Amino acid sequence: MFEIDMKKPCRIHFIGIGGISMSALAQVLADAGFQVSGSDRQESDMTRLLVSKGITVLYGHRRSNITKDLDVMVYTSAIHPDNPEYQEAVELNIPILTRAQLLGQMMKNYPTSIAVSGTHGKTSTTSMISEILLQAQTDPTLLVGGILSSIGGNLRIGHSDYMVTEACEYTNSFLSFFPTVGLILNVEEDHLDFFKDLDDIRHSFREFAALLPEHGCLIINYDIPNLEYITSACKGRVITYTNRIGETGADYYPTAISYNHMAHGTFTLMGPDGTLQEYSLQVPGAHNISNAIAAIALADHLEIDATTTGQALHGFTGTDRRFQYKGTLGGITIVDDYAHHPTEIRAALTAARNISHKRLWCVFQSHTYTRTRAFLEEFAEALSLADVVVLPDIYAAREVNETGISSDHLRQALERRGTEAYYFPTFDEVENFLLENCTTGDLLITMGAGDVVKIGESLLGI
Secondary structure, three states: OOOOOOOOOOEEEEEOOOOHHHHHHHHHHHHOOOEEEEEEOOOOHHHHHHHHOOOEEEEOOOHHHOOOOOOEEEEOOOOOOOOHHHHHHHHOOOOEEEHHHHHHHHHOOOOEEEEEEOOOOHHHHHHHHHHHHHHOOOOOEEEEEEEEHHHOEEEEOOOOOEEEEEOOOHHHHHHHOOOOEEEEOOOOOOOOOOOOOHHHHHHHHHHHHHOOOOOOEEEEEOOOOOHHHHHOOOOOEEEEEOOOOOOOOOOEEEEEEEEOOOOEEEEEEEOOOOOEEEEEEEEEOHHHHHHHHHHHHHHHHOOOOHHHHHHHHHHOOOOOOOOEEEEEEOOEEEEEEOOOOHHHHHHHHHHHHOOOOOOEEEEEOOEOHHHHHHOHHHHHHHHOOOOEEEEOOOEOOOOOOOOOOOHHHHHHHHHHOOOEEEEOOOHHHHHHHHHHHOOOOOEEEEEOOOOOHHHHHHHHOO
């Protein structure tokens, strides 16, 4: 396999360079002196940014985009072997890497490479860690799965030993990584279009833990069932944490938790050395307390002082599309959240219920047909925390509907639980219904990993 050496720049081409992750990798390599080119289907804000940084972007996938002088080509899981650029690279015997393989090789060039994994919470936790490292002036390289305002995007190119990235389990891509510190936030059923079942998912996280070297460290949620199955594969140090008050079996646990009127948590944390420290957040919910404790455990491992960590966490106000306040319309507060798994939905709606409101509305756009079918009843149970649920069509993403599942099936499951629910195929119909029925004092959350955010933004005129 072709090996990237950050000290020996070469010529590299990305198929699908405009994606949030591919564009970040392209920028890191261009900054290191690599000759970077790439292709994408159409022009976008991201491709224009890449061009402004001297990166060659070609529009449309064509064989002519691949030339003999390329040293390596990189592609994502969205690119298939029938792609003309992929085929041309094969015929020209140009080395080919997946996005995950490239990122893994780049991690080898950072003595402290931190990979944040878990079924959910990766972006929020990666963002918290990023804020801590920035506050500590470590000059880190950061690859975040969402937009972090403090770095003006999803990427920060640093010039130190520190690199932080999210590590997604889908298609086992995180098994191509080379972290020295790994975080596992939770392990639950998801991506069942790839994994066979929960045992298959747990096996992948065990393999992720096994990637860590003897001098490395695994920070893992103590509440994951049968934790030892995963941790026993780790050759390095293991640190456990929980957000359950008084759970003394974990290395880090809270002794007290309180919330303000916006559901922002304040908690006192017991560390493994027996010291207590109070932390205060500006993001809502118990799930963010859990994310923060994982970040604190990492900061302690890196010997960052508690004062610096506390200041960074208190200054963190969230990541784009993570319980993000969008605006107010006619006395109706509109929030957007990326939640697309039952556990994430439950966490977001639980936090929302602790915020002063009249009625809690949730516009939920389910993400992929396979996930909707697999979690239909779990979705209905979690969404029933809202007073009213409005459902547009399922966001297909990479899939074709071969199951016959629809949002109306989810509406029926909600109504069986006594929850008021409505299904409208289009965003226009959803918006008209909301304008007619939401009233002053209501809290409206648009929710999902697709483009449901457009509904709230359209209502607000932004």
